[in-house]
Amino acid sequence: YKKITTKSLTDMKNNGEKIAMLTAYDYTMAKIVDNAGIDIILVGDSASNVMAGHETTLPITLDQMIYHASSVVRATSRSLVVVDLPFGSYQGNSKSALDSAIRIMKESGGHSVKLEGGSEIAESISRILTAGIPVMGHLGLTPQSIYKFGTFTVRAKEEEEAKKLLEDAKLLEDLGCFALVLEKIPAKLAKKVAESLSIPVIGIGAGNDVDGQVLVTHDMLGMTHEFHPRFLRRYLDLYSEMTGAFEGYISDVKSRDFPNENEQY
Ligand code: KIV
Ligand code: NA
Numbered sequence: 001y002k003k004i005t006t007k008s009l010t011d012m013k014n015n016g017e018k019i020a021m022l023t024a025y026d027y028t029m030a031k032i033v034d035n036a037g038i039d040i041i042l043v044g045d046s047a048s049n050v051m052a053g054h055e056t057t058l059p060i061t062l063d064q065m066i067y068h069a070s071s072v073v074r075a076t077s078r079s080l081v082v083v084d085l086p087f088g089s090y091q092g093n094s095k096s097a098l099d100s101a102i103r104i105m106k107e108s109g110g111h112s113v114k115l116e117g118g119s120e121i122a123e124s125i126s127r128i129l130t131a132g133i134p135v136m137g138h139l140g141l142t143p144q145s146i147y148k149f150g151t152f153t154v155r156a157k158e159e160e161e162a163k164k165l166l167e168d169a170k171l172l173e174d175l176g177c178f179a180l181v182l183e184k185i186p187a188k189l190a191k192k193v194a195e196s197l198s199i200p201v202i203g204i205g206a207g208n209d210v211d212g213q214v215l216v217t218h219d220m221l222g223m224t225h226e227f228h229p230r231f232l233r234r235y236l237d238l239y240s241e242m243t244g245a246f247e248g249y250i251s252d253v254k255s256r257d258f259p260n261e262n263e264q265y
Contacts, residue, residue: 004039004080006112006134006178012039012211013200019179019212021082021202022220025051025068029217030075038079040202042214043069043110045084045144050218057143058087062100065089069108082136083110087144090115090124097124101133114181116142118168122175129176137172139165140206141184152229154205156185169193169201181214182206184231205231 001008021040024030025047048060069083083104090097101113112134140155156162179200182190187207194201194210203210222237252258
């Protein structure tokens with residue numbers, strides 16, 4: 001695939017090729033992730049935590065999401081860019097949801113949007129899709145509802161919530177979503193959802209029997225070292241690597257080792 005589209009992702013599911021997705025919030029990171037060959041870059045509202053240091057995803061604004069997304073889009077040549085609609089920008093009514101999605105598409109150049117929830121936001125999703133904007137769904141642990149859940153523990157372990165999740169997943173497919181993220185639910189349930197849907201299902205903490213995986217880039221690089229969920233595989237320990245580099249620089253400055261004769265004019 002030279003350039004990933006929503007159609008390429010459906011083809012991947014049909015061909016049994018797994019979809020790889022990571023987050024990015026800025027130009028430099030997005031450039032590296034895109035060049036590495038990632039299929040989807042998510043400009044997640046996790047930027048609220050990772051970039052801005054908030055405890056939840058709720059405070060990040062639509063303007064801030066557009067700033068992050070436009071930076072990512074400028075770096076991207078192959079990946080499909082999905083942009084999260086932030087809390088408060090779509091829950092009010094379908095008109096405000098459409099307005100927010102249009103702002104993201106127009107002002108950032110992103111290729112699609114992601115919204116958290118099922119039947120509660122069906123009308124908003126329909127209206128955005130009618131405008132020709134591709135929508136990715138997000139079910140299971142939906143962090144914008146953290147104050148409803150109370151904890152970040154696994155969702156849909158009980159039959160009632162699992163049944164609603166399966167119904168919501170089918171609804172999102174029927175509405176016309178091009179893909180669906182499932183966050184932190186039992187692997188067995190995620191498998192069932194992926195098997196019942198023809199659109200790609202991308203998991204985070206949802207096991208291996210789904211059509212693709214997503215992780216927060218700063219987490220998988222080991223830059224955020226206070227966060228240890230079971231589903232997180234760390235590919236680097238960048239926190240330690242970076243600390244070593246910073247300590248080296250500080251010590252070179254203090255000892256007058258930096259700059260040397262070749263590093264001056
Ligand atoms: O904001 C985010 O990073 C996400 C992923 C965890 C799916 O929504
Ligand atoms: Na998100």
